[in-house]
Amino acid sequence: xxxxxxxxxxxxxxxxxxxxxxxxxxxxxxxxxxxxxxxxxxxxxxxxxxxxxxxxxxxxxxxxxxxxxxxxxxxxxxxxxxxxxxxxxxxxxxxxxxxxxxxxxxxxxxxxxxxxxxxxxxxxxxxxxxxxxxxxxxxxxxxxxxxxxxxxxxxxxxxxxxxxxxxxxxxxxxxxxxxxxxxxxxxxxxxxxxxxxxxxxxxxxxxxxxxxxxxxxxxxxxxxxxxxxxxxxxxxxxxxxxxxxxxxxxxxxxxxxxxxxxxxxxxxxxxxxxxxxxxxxxxxxxxxxxxxxxxxxxxxxxxxxxxxxxxxxxxxxxxxxxxxxxxxxxxxxxxxxxxxxxxxxxxxxxxxxxxxxxxxxxxxxxxxxxxxxxxxxxxxxxxxxxxxxxxxxxxxxxxxxxxxxxxxxxxxxxxxxxxxxxxxx
Amino acid sequence: xxxxxxxxxxxxxxxxxxxxxxxxxxxxxxxxxxxxxxxxxxxxxxxxxxxxxxxxxxxxxxxxxxxxxxxxxxxxxxxxxxxxxxxxxxxxxxxxxxxxxxxxxxxxxxxxxxxxxxxxxxxxxxxxxxxxxxxxxxxxxxxxxxxxxxxxxxxxxxxxxxxxxxxxxxxxxxxxxxxxxxxxxxxxxxxxxxxxxxxxxxxxxxxxxxxxxxxxxxxxxxxxxxxxxxxxxxxxxxxxxxxxxxxxxx
Numbered sequence: 001x002x003x004x005x006x007x008x009x010x011x012x013x014x015x016x017x018x019x020x021x022x023x024x025x026x027x028x029x030x031x032x033x034x035x036x037x038x039x040x041x042x043x044x045x046x047x048x049x050x051x052x053x054x055x056x057x058x059x060x061x062x063x064x065x066x067x068x069x070x071x072x073x074x075x076x077x078x079x080x081x082x083x084x085x086x087x088x089x090x091x092x093x094x095x096x097x098x099x100x101x102x103x104x105x106x107x108x109x110x111x112x113x114x115x116x117x118x119x120x121x122x123x124x125x126x127x128x129x130x131x132x133x134x135x136x137x138x139x140x141x142x143x144x145x146x147x148x149x150x151x152x153x154x155x156x157x158x159x160x161x162x163x164x165x166x167x168x169x170x171x172x173x174x175x176x177x178x179x180x181x182x183x184x185x186x187x188x189x190x191x192x193x194x195x196x197x198x199x200x201x202x203x204x205x206x207x208x209x210x211x212x213x214x215x216x217x218x219x220x221x222x223x224x225x226x227x228x229x230x231x232x233x234x235x236x237x238x239x240x241x242x243x244x245x246x247x248x249x250x251x252x253x254x255x256x257x258x259x260x261x262x263x264x265x266x267x268x269x270x271x272x273x274x275x276x277x278x279x280x281x282x283x284x285x286x287x288x289x290x291x292x293x294x295x296x297x298x299x300x301x302x303x304x305x306x307x308x309x310x311x312x313x314x315x316x317x318x319x320x321x322x323x324x325x326x327x328x329x330x331x332x333x334x335x336x337x338x339x340x341x342x343x344x345x346x347x348x349x350x351x352x353x354x355x356x357x358x359x360x361x362x363x364x365x366x367x368x369x370x371x372x373x374x375x376x377x378x379x380x381x382x383x384x385x386x387x388x389x390x391x392x393x394x395x396x397x398x399x400x401x402x403x404x405x406x407x408x409x410x411x412x413x414x415x416x417x418x419x420x421x422x423x424x425x
Numbered sequence: 426x427x428x429x430x431x432x433x434x435x436x437x438x439x440x441x442x443x444x445x446x447x448x449x450x451x452x453x454x455x456x457x458x459x460x461x462x463x464x465x466x467x468x469x470x471x472x473x474x475x476x477x478x479x480x481x482x483x484x485x486x487x488x489x490x491x492x493x494x495x496x497x498x499x500x501x502x503x504x505x506x507x508x509x510x511x512x513x514x515x516x517x518x519x520x521x522x523x524x525x526x527x528x529x530x531x532x533x534x535x536x537x538x539x540x541x542x543x544x545x546x547x548x549x550x551x552x553x554x555x556x557x558x559x560x561x562x563x564x565x566x567x568x569x570x571x572x573x574x575x576x577x578x579x580x581x582x583x584x585x586x587x588x589x590x591x592x593x594x595x596x597x598x599x600x601x602x603x604x605x606x607x608x609x610x611x612x613x614x615x616x617x618x619x620x621x622x623x624x625x626x627x628x629x630x631x632x633x634x635x636x637x638x639x640x641x642x643x644x645x646x647x648x649x650x651x652x653x654x655x656x657x658x659x660x661x662x663x664x665x666x667x668x669x670x671x672x673x674x675x
Binding site (some may be wrong): 366371386 | 427472473475476479496497498500501502506507512513515516517518523526527530534566583589666
């Protein structure tokens with residue numbers, strides 16, 4: 001079954017979106033969407049993740065006229081406080097113009113997508129929907145050889161307090177040759193009605209550019225999210241990406257990396273912690289188009305209750321991409337019997353001189369390690385918590401942008417505490 | 426201190442210990458020797474409280490209590506320490522954190538307050554110097570990426586900090602170079618006094634050149650078949666274990 005948006009309602013809402021330079025792109029995107037539809041479970045890449053409910057949420061929102069509730073300033077402060085980060089804010093899909101104007105730094109330019117010539121990616125149904133219903137996006141450009149020492153934060157914050165709602169966010173980032181910058185993409189939401197957020201991020205690293213990129217997702221338990229990030233890496237560039245999913249109901253992340261130049265490097269890691277009622281799906285894809293180059297990823301998940309998770313890591317080594325080194329790992333800790341994870345590494349190799357490896361595990365805590373800790377006087381329950389925490393912390397330690405590590409560790413601790421209190425109930 | 430009487434234990438349905446008896450008094454050092462598969466490691470695991478091993482008969486008394494009624498962590502808090510043959514790597518758990526948590530668990534059991542951070546660091550560094558260990562090991566994950574010798578030194582470090590009443594060292598000497606062996610022996614000999622007892626489980630006589638045992642026992646097919654003083658270890662080194670099997674069968 002191909003699900004799709006309620007087109008009549010979408011056309012209505014589209015007509016009421018801000019009258020900016022996106023008008024024609026929106027209409028073209030909606031037409032494209034009409035043809036392709038949104039991904040359904042008959043699509044191999046989506047067979048474990050059913051978007052029907054998220055699409056229904058979007059349609060209810062469209063039929064009600066596409067209205068949004070205001071976002072509480074305190075919710076923003078709860079994320080931004082205590083961090084040495086320059087924040088850009090997208091509230092319910094609306095770019096905060098004040099924050100955008102305030103971000104002035106040498107070698108950095110920030111503009112609205114509607115005022116920019118930046119490409120408007122619509123290579124899949126969700127990207128088309130995003131553009132069709134997009135109020136506006138953010139375009140960030142770092143000049144060549146500019147080194148931004150302070151991270152740029154992009155806070156996507158949504159509120160669905162009154163009725164079911166949906167929102168679109170779009171960010172286009174390009175780093176000039178030899179430039180270096182770090183980014184924190186942070187997703188939070190509140191309000192007890194269901195919400196569906198859909199974000200698209202384009203990240204272009206020119207020659208020898210260097211990017212640290214951290215994504216943290218702490219959405220409300222009723223809120224769903226799809227996020228697509230495509231990174232293009234030119235020769236000698238380096239991307240370090242870390243992804244942390246703590247919240248949300250149905251979450252699907254697609255990380256697509258294209259290695260387009262020799263000696264590029266992409267290191268990425270991810271952690272998903274899911275409990276009852278949560279479905280978290282991480283799909284990663286690396287296209288090694290040129291060699292020599294290296295990609296390495298490690299994702300870990302901890303599942304509790306009836307949680308459902310998916311990890312699918314695809315590496316494609318294209319013809320001629322000799323000297324490619326691609327490494328994938330996914331490890332899952334199942335704390336209860338009713339949770340379920342599907343883990344699938346995929347390698348497609350069309351070059352000769354390549355080094356590819358993958359390893360995945362699904363299991364429980366290591367009994368030997370547990371006994372070891374107990375022989376040191378650590379009580380069994382505490383030993384289990386310590387090992388579970390350690391399993392997650394090894395990913396936190398790999399994450400880029402050191403000042404956020406404390407925040408991530410707190411997120412891990414809070415989430416795991418929630419899981420163990422679920423045991424008692 | 427430790428009285429084992431007619432102990433029978435099995436793992437995964439296989440009976441490994443078949444009527445083992447052993448009496449360790451305060452201050453004594455006992456060496457348990459024997460061929461592979463004789464039950465040496467099983468004995469160590471059972472005394473430490475590994476639930477994968479099922480005790481089907483016999484008793485173990487420790488300081489007057491029924492040891493088999495206690496969990497592994499309770500045994501540790503009451504002063505039993507097992508040095509693992511294969512110390513476990515635990516990435517993400519800081520070595521110093523574990524050391525401090527273990528010490529505080531023992532102190533809490535004894536009704537003492539938690540050790541203060543400065544005092545702990547002093548103690549850990551002092552013991553590390555004794556074992557010729559680089560203090561940077563404190564900040565690494567437990568045994569994470571340690572070489573075989575470093576892992577064994579780390580076991581001895583834990584023992585030195587915890588000062589157990591009864592230390593059972595399971596093949597701590599295996600795979601060690603001479604410097605590491607000396608460091609391990611130094612750790613054990615420092616602990617040695619009329620209050621503290623040590624059980625050395627070993628395949629080879631080599632360790633006993635550095636730690637002189639009061640008693641040497643030979644284990645075969647799950648029972649102690651011969652006991653003596655350190656001269657027995659030398660005899661074993663000379664004659665091998667086949668000789669013992671004949672004694673046991675005869």
